[in-house]
Amino acid sequence: MDRRHMDALGPMDDPDVAGPGGMGATDDASEGSGSGRSSPITGQVPRAEPDDDEGREALSQIDEIRISQLFIKAVQEATLEEGKLEEDTLDRLRNPIEEEVDISDRFIRLSLDIYLDTTNASVETYNDVRNSVLRCYPDAQFLSHHDVTKLVESITGIVTVADDMCINSCMSYVGPWADDPLCYYCAEPRYDQQKLLASGQRVPRRQVSTTVLGPQLQVTRRSKEGSAAMQYVDRKMAEVQQRISALPDGNDGEMVYDDIMCGTDFRALAERLKLSGKDSLVSLSWDGLRLYQNKKSDCWIAAWIVNNLAPGGDGHDGRYKKKRILPNVVVPGPNKPKNTYSFLFRGLHHLSALQREDNGRGIRIWDAQSKEVFSSRTILLFGLADAVGLPEVDGRVGHHGARGCRLGCPMKGRHKAGTGHYHPVHLQPENYDVAACNHGDVDIRSLKTQSPEEYHEQLKRVLNARPDQYDTISEGYRHLEAINLSRSQTRLHVFCAEMLLIRSHASVGAEFG
16 A cells, blocks of 8 residues: 555654653553543543743643644644655645646557546556557557556646545544544544454555645646636736725725725735735635435535636636636545544645745745746635534534624524524513523624634633533533533634634744744
């Protein structure tokens, strides 16, 4: 099996993060104890230790939150070398191919045609066809399967990295779980036990593949058409500036908003980071996919949307067209992931590595129009999902939670007696007496969104919480509810908040870290 399919991130050697021997599995499955949820194989993730280093955040005493902190640390310190990429892919990210794609050679085209025609067949099928052709035409320069695979990677930018995952789709074995042999949630074995006992081979029972972003971004500019399309953001920002200059003083009401580049938040970001057409602007989209009509979601897909491209319409081949959307990861099911960010980790780890590359200047890209190689920063703009998938992206409780506002306003909803399904009811109903929902009418005109300072102050309360702080679990959940966090999303809330900080600092080079 390919080495990259078996390797995992090595144990973290920071004594303040990992215990003795790092984070790998112990021989004694009962080793380790402590409150909160513990891993069935390692006892628990590394316990929080006193930390006297100035500026370093101490690890939480609650396992779920501590796991999130370890994921965050891995993303913050990501490098391309740690991303399980092969040497030729690493080299292309730093020394891009400086020519447009050319498949006019008849033998290259023949090899590609046969390769695509046998996509759903085995490698042996391709080799059999190749051998048959060579017997008839010995001088044909028919590419081997390995060579044509590498050619396809260089043409399309589709480079995948495989990670082991739980057979029940609970989690992916990355970050703090990179070396664990059992699932943290269901305790199912990671490896095929029959093969492990028979030969000692560690064959994963299931894997998930992530298509890394960097090579795909390089390919978008390897054609004149693609290069011109990527310059839309430059043209749009100039157009927006002209619109603003033409407005009467202080009259923003006449401003035409037809793309995200028109908004004040984006304009402020562009000014702060000095954005240009050489930068790559992306958004992460997450959604479930139902393969069968009468079943719930069978698999989950994350994709990258390139915001450098026009949104579409007026003859534009827009950013939301299928051919323009870049794949990230497909979680194959059969069940809903219990730890979504373990599946998103590989893509985010790679994104962070792109941002940190060359001291924050980014990867190298060759442009087909200008015929030059330049450094390109990769900026994460948005995390996108529908109402059902949004809690998996932003960490909120969902639209039916007690405080379901995605902007974090303090309004609490109301539910029927005997149910926990909240609705955003502003006026107190008549003849209504439900505990914890009998608050008075809510004046929606006075509601305010949560400030970043309030948001991080609440997260600090969660990070500083102790397992022995509450007499009952319900009391702990009421504490979370009071600060707009849910019992199921607390760990993801912490993770996403830190990712927002990474996003805001990573793109300016030296500020990252």
